[in-house]
Amino acid sequence: MTTALPPADRKARPSRLWGLVAAVGFAWVVGYAVNGRLWDWVVYDLVGLDPDSRLGASIHFFVYDTTKILLLLGGIIFIVTVLRSFVTIERTRKLLGGRREGLGNVAAAGLGVVTPFCSCSAVPVFIGFVAAGVPLGVTLSFLIASPMVNEVAVILIFGLFGWKVAVVYVVFGLVVAIAAGYLLGRLNLERWVEPFVFETKLRGKTVEPSTNLPWDDRIAMAWQEVKSIIGKIWPYLVVGIGIGAIIHGWAPEDLFVDLAGAGNPLAVPIAVVLGIPLYSNAAGIVPLAGALADKGVALGTVLAFMMAVVALSLPEMILLRRVLQPKLLATFVAILGTGIIAAGYLFNAII
Amino acid sequence: MKIEVLGSGCKNCNALEAATRQVLEQLGIDEPIIKVTDYGQIAAYGVMSTPALAIDGDVKTTGRVPTIDEITGLITAAM
Numbered sequence: 001m002t003t004a005l006p007p008a009d010r011k012a013r014p015s016r017l018w019g020l021v022a023a024v025g026f027a028w029v030v031g032y033a034v035n036g037r038l039w040d041w042v043v044y045d046l047v048g049l050d051p052d053s054r055l056g057a058s059i060h061f062f063v064y065d066t067t068k069i070l071l072l073l074g075g076i077i078f079i080v081t082v083l084r085s086f087v088t089i090e091r092t093r094k095l096l097g098g099r100r101e102g103l104g105n106v107a108a109a110g111l112g113v114v115t116p117f118c119s120c121s122a123v124p125v126f127i128g129f130v131a132a133g134v135p136l137g138v139t140l141s142f143l144i145a146s147p148m149v150n151e152v153a154v155i156l157i158f159g160l161f162g163w164k165v166a167v168v169y170v171v172f173g174l175v176v177a178i179a180a181g182y183l184l185g186r187l188n189l190e191r192w193v194e195p196f197v198f199e200t201k202l203r204g205k206t207v208e209p210s211t212n213l214p215w216d217d218r219i220a221m222a223w224q225e226v227k228s229i230i231g232k233i234w235p236y237l238v239v240g241i242g243i244g245a246i247i248h249g250w251a252p253e254d255l256f257v258d259l260a261g262a263g264n265p266l267a268v269p270i271a272v273v274l275g276i277p278l279y280s281n282a283a284g285i286v287p288l289a290g291a292l293a294d295k296g297v298a299l300g301t302v303l304a305f306m307m308a309v310v311a312l313s314l315p316e317m318i319l320l321r322r323v324l325q326p327k328l329l330a331t332f333v334a335i336l337g338t339g340i341i342a343a344g345y346l347f348n349a350i351i
Numbered sequence: 352m353k354i355e356v357l358g359s360g361c362k363n364c365n366a367l368e369a370a371t372r373q374v375l376e377q378l379g380i381d382e383p384i385i386k387v388t389d390y391g392q393i394a395a396y397g398v399m400s401t402p403a404l405a406i407d408g409d410v411k412t413t414g415r416v417p418t419i420d421e422i423t424g425l426i427t428a429a430m
Contacts, residue, residue: 089399127394
């Protein structure tokens with residue numbers, strides 16, 4: 001850390017870093033502003049494709065959306081990581097420690113959105129929360145909200161569907177997390193938690209991992225995070241937008257309307273059931289969902305599909321199996337799935 | 352000195368182990384790095400975000416891979 005540097009360097013580094021941040025920020029704004037015009041020019045004028053042709057429209061959709069989403073992701077992950085370096089999971093647990101159910105579920109879902117969390121630490125978080133006395137239902141609200149309303153999903157929905165749908169997604173996601181966690185808590189299912197969780201004795205004082213970091217470390221951390229997340233998800237993104245572009249250009253207009261339009265009452269549960277085994281992250285699924293919505297699939301159905309893929313993934317269930325016995329895991333999937341289906345129907349009904 | 356890396360095989364856990372090994376070699380300390388991968392044990396340390404580095408049973412950092420400088424500082428402080 002910077003303590004190892006001589007005082008002169010410590011002074012010089014942050015200002016240079018801030019200059020760099022400002023320069024990159026400026027380049028970002030310019031890039032975002034000219035994105036549409038740049039690709040209009042490249043695809044239609046330079047390459048000479050017809051904007052009304054399938055090939056032209058699909059290629060334009062692909063390059064324009066890929067650039068837009070990458071810019072949005074990079075910018076927002078950076079900002080979110082800097083902000084999150086002030087919030088820690090340890091602090092969140094402290095905040096949730098004395099909470100009862102009800103209000104506790106609301107707090108847990110809200111904190112699930114702002115607390116840095118990767119699904120690979122779902123199990124230690126579960127043990128850490130429950131062993132520290134956070135009620136089971138409150139813990140589950142946190143574990144549902146965290147992956148579902150994560151920044152990558154919300155940015156992608158904002159970029160491809162607009163801000164209204166993004167707001168609806170966040171609100172519905174939070175409501176589902178709160179309600180499902182509350183209900184699971186009411187059912188008193190603690191007997192179906194693997195016993196070792198309650199036997200775990202927390203020892204030692206909790207370490208606050210990043211609260212005292214200097215600013216340049218936070219910025220370096222955010223830059224690392226942007227690189228690591230985009231490095232991880234770009235293949236999903238390219239494949240997702242690619243399939244989206246093909247659907248956009250070639251799928252017949254009425255193909256999905258017949259299958260999953262507003263006229264089919266079973267479309268929402270089918271979408272959710274299809275979404276569970278489908279392993280992808282938000283980066284792959286949102287562009288695909290965007291193309292489906294373009295082709296007339298009801299928006300509530302599309303939202304339910306995205307929620308199911310992101311919140312109810314098979315790998316996460318396999319991880320949680322270490323702490324939840326099969327009966328509890330099945331109840332968890334059933335209640336969360338029902339909640340997502342209800343959210344889909346509700347959204348279709350009000351739009 | 353007892354040096355433990357807590358984490359169940361994620362990418363950053365391996366990065367932390369490699370960084371710690373590098374520091375130990377630089378400092379000429381001949382101690383094994385103990386890998387704690389069991390979730391129950393990790394949680395028992397009070398750790399919820401991996402990877403974590405513990406020296407002599409005390410958790411020093413969690414949730415990130417510290418820089419070589421920081422790890423060197425932590426290990427020399429514990430000597």
